[in-house]
Amino acid sequence: MAAAAVLAAAVPVAAPAYASSAQRGTVVSVRHLTGMSADQTRTSLRTNGFDASAVRRGVDEYQVVYRTVDPRHRPTTASGLLVLPRGGDRSLRTVSFAHGTESFRPDVPSTNTEPFVTSPPVTYAAAGFAAVAPDYLGMGEGPGTHPWMDVPSETTASLDLLRAARDVAARHGRTLRRDVLATGFSQGASAALGLGRALRGGADDWFRLTALAPVSGAYDFSGVELPAILSSGDDKTTVAYTTYLLVSWNRLHHLYRDPADIFRAPYAGRVDALFDGDTPGNVMLDQLPDSLRELLTDKGFALLRHPSPRFAAALRVADAVCDWHPGVPTRLYRATGDEQVPTVNTDRCTTAFAAYGEHPTVVELGTPEYEGSRHLGSAVAATAATVRWFASLR
Incomplete structure (x- = not known):
């Protein structure tokens, strides 16, 4: 829950008067936040304690405000981060990264300069993916309060950001392929599972789940x-x-x-x-x-x-996030001695998946630390591990 600087130009956006199912994911506004060359990206990641070995491209970061729905399916808006690689393929696979718990509205990917929340999507984009990172409802530029650990609204916010990102990418001459590789840390692990379940269930006509990699989640x-x-x-x-x-x-x-x-x-x-x-x-x-x-x-x-x-x-x-059959390559990541989320949560998730015939790989990250925390350290270590794994999936 680290405090961070707010981008000076950030202005809250009021909820629209309507948001039909056809309008969900419609772009309200786009703002270019920053751009980095490949060398600058490597330096940024290394300086902030993240692995830069997967960097192949420079990146451009965009804040996207888009239409979505609140927990009661009333119209609202939300914001999120889109990071696109510079150069390379015009047609991109997408990594959806869901961040961990924050309580202060600006401490989320699209309004935060703190590297802990932005380095994962930057890592994925620098490796050649399009990367999206939802701020969730009531955070970033979104109105209202945040419904913490509400998987249904985390799911709709994540799905609608994918739809908005597809539009924004097209404006920059890029095509988002159907493939979505879903990952998330801590609170975001449940959000990633919710998004994966929705995609697997056909919630969108274009995007489909192709890999799943939740990290250090509170699944039970x-x-x-x-x-x-x-x-x-x-x-x-x-x-x-x-x-x-x-x-x-x-x-x-x-x-x-x-x-x-x-x-x-x-x-x-x-x-x-x-x-x-x-x-x-x-x-x-x-x-x-x-x-x-x-x-x-x-x-x-x-x-x-x-x-x-x-x-x-x-x-x-909340406890049903693992009660489904992903049917795609799935890995669950955890760190030994996580001081915030007991690792037995991962065991409970694998047991739940097994009841549906799914047997995901559990990746033990050892004892990584970030600012004295193994829980936070698991996010850093898992970012390095997942980007390599995602790149190996073709």
Whole structure:
């Protein structure tokens, strides 16, 4: 949840008055953000701790604002990043990269200069792919608040960005082929699975899923994540994730009437504002306690231990991200000792896939670190691994 500089020209875009199924993915605006030669791209990636060995091309980055729908299928807009390689083939395969958790609106691919969120799509584009990275709803240039870990809206935002990117690429003389290689990190692992499932189910007339590579995902909230939260309550990151989950899902699923029922004072009066998209991540962390005991009331703990019917129904949706048959080459990536997402999540995902006759390869990334975190390190290591794997698939 690192804070980052906002591009000076970024201006929020209001939701359109309508968005039929035919209009989803329609481009609202495009802005060229930056361009780099191949040498500049290598230097940027290496300087920021990412592997540059796959770089073959320079890149151009574009912010795309496009029409999509909100969790209730009402019209809205969202933004995302499109990165195109300079030169090379005119017809490109597309990598869709879904980023990890951010709570501050600007800390996403199309409005962020922080290299952690932009280096993966830059890596894929520099290797010769078209790369797209959705900001998700309520982030970047999108209006409203972000529905965190809501797989259905992550899916529609990701799919509609692909459609918009196809149009933008054509304006630059490039054709996006049907092939989509879907990957994502942490929160984005579930988003990538949601997109893959939609493409596999024929959600788009053009794009089709050809490979799937989620990284360090929380695939089992009911069986893994909630027990882990309750057993490691004296941890600031756990406190932040728990608050984000309850606040965001209350907006979507009405889990409680009054924040004071779930959160202790003084936090009950501030949690909604801390996760409104306009509070920098470091400020949010400073305004939260260091332990769940300080954060939650007895009712708050009871909701986590024994989810209400509405909460349980929402959890079932989140937990179903691996309950389908990809039918394409699939790899799941994880790091040993991930301090934020227990690696048993990956085991649960492979078990779920097995029930559908799918047996993905689990790639052990070892113990990579980025800024002292193995969870973040897994994103860096997996970017290097997936770009090589994607390039080998023809």
